[in-house]
Amino acid sequence: MSIPKYHHYVPICHLKGFTDSASKFCVYQKNTKKLLRNQKPDNHFGQNHLNTHYEKSGSKDVSLEHELSTLEARTAPLFERIRKISNNVFKPQLNYEDKLKFAEYFYNQFSRHPDFFDDTHSEQQVASHLAQFIAESGYELTSNEKAQMLSSDEVKRIRQNAIVATRRTTIQSTIARLASFDFAIAYSKSADLIIGDNPIAHFIQTEQIPFNNWMPISLRTAIAPTFPLKCGTQYIELSKQQTAEINFKILEKSSRLVATKDEKVLRQITNYKKTTT
Numbered sequence: 001m002s003i004p005k006y007h008h009y010v011p012i013c014h015l016k017g018f019t020d021s022a023s024k025f026c027v028y029q030k031n032t033k034k035l036l037r038n039q040k041p042d043n044h045f046g047q048n049h050l051n052t053h054y055e056k057s058g059s060k061d062v063s064l065e066h067e068l069s070t071l072e073a074r075t076a077p078l079f080e081r082i083r084k085i086s087n088n089v090f091k092p093q094l095n096y097e098d099k100l101k102f103a104e105y106f107y108n109q110f111s112r113h114p115d116f117f118d119d120t121h122s123e124q125q126v127a128s129h130l131a132q133f134i135a136e137s138g139y140e141l142t143s144n145e146k147a148q149m150l151s152s153d154e155v156k157r158i159r160q161n162a163i164v165a166t167r168r169t170t171i172q173s174t175i176a177r178l179a180s181f182d183f184a185i186a187y188s189k190s191a192d193l194i195i196g197d198n199p200i201a202h203f204i205q206t207e208q209i210p211f212n213n214w215m216p217i218s219l220r221t222a223i224a225p226t227f228p229l230k231c232g233t234q235y236i237e238l239s240k241q242q243t244a245e246i247n248f249k250i251l252e253k254s255s256r257l258v259a260t261k262d263e264k265v266l267r268q269i270t271n272y273k274k275t276t277t
Contacts, residue, residue, distance in 0.1 A: 196254030
């Protein structure tokens with residue numbers, strides 16, 4: 001099994017929906033406020049060894065990354081089909097298999113971000129729990145053994161492995177529950193959507209933005225669970241204002257990067273002032 005080093009937290013099959021005819025896009029870095037033009041998706045929205053489990057011997061287990069790649073391969077054809085049908089007159093219903101694929105992808109996307117576990121798996125928390133375990137275990141350890149177990153490198157290894165194990169945990173009942181409901185597919189006729197390192201725009205449902213969680217999957221297409229409604233596949237045309245609201249929410253919730261084909265869209269959205277009614 002090959003050892004991939006760079007692991008995407010937003011997959012290539014998702015990012016390609018926001019590229020130009022040369023398969024490139026513009027990237028806005030939130031921390032530096034820099035706009036990078038003509039970027040390949042291969043080089044962004046990822047991190048070295050994000051999903052790698054480190055053995056004590058130093059060997060690397062990347063089976064989670066391979067599992068996620070398999071999930072992406074199952075989802076990519078569905079994304080392509082939705083991108084093509086969203087602006088057609090004929091708008092078919094998504095079947096249960098389609099909904100199950102998207103539900104699994106949607107569910108996993110929440111925990112793939114590198115910062116997702118910072119609040120629950122910080123190095124300080126891991127070191128504290130490890131020290132408590134050593135103190136309460138009853139094992140007789142030398143001072144050197146304790147120091148080795150609590151060393152910075154060992155704490156980082158344990159933290160990384162705990163995150164990988166948690167990210168790997170899938171609650172199938174939750175996925176099945178999500179897939180039992182229907183989905184809305186939105187098409188933006190007048191403006192481009194953006195993708196962010198947090199690719200889901202969460203709203204408190206309003207008349208302006210129907211449904212709560214929108215995931216843009218291309219420049220003009222987004223998809224959302226209609227939970228708790230079972231109303232068949234809904235097709236919605238987004239206004240320019242609604243598109244701007246989704247883009248702003250993606251920018252607001254993303255901590256690292258946002259991207260899209262046209263740099264003008266990124267310039268507009270980074271200067272966008274959210275209006276309240």
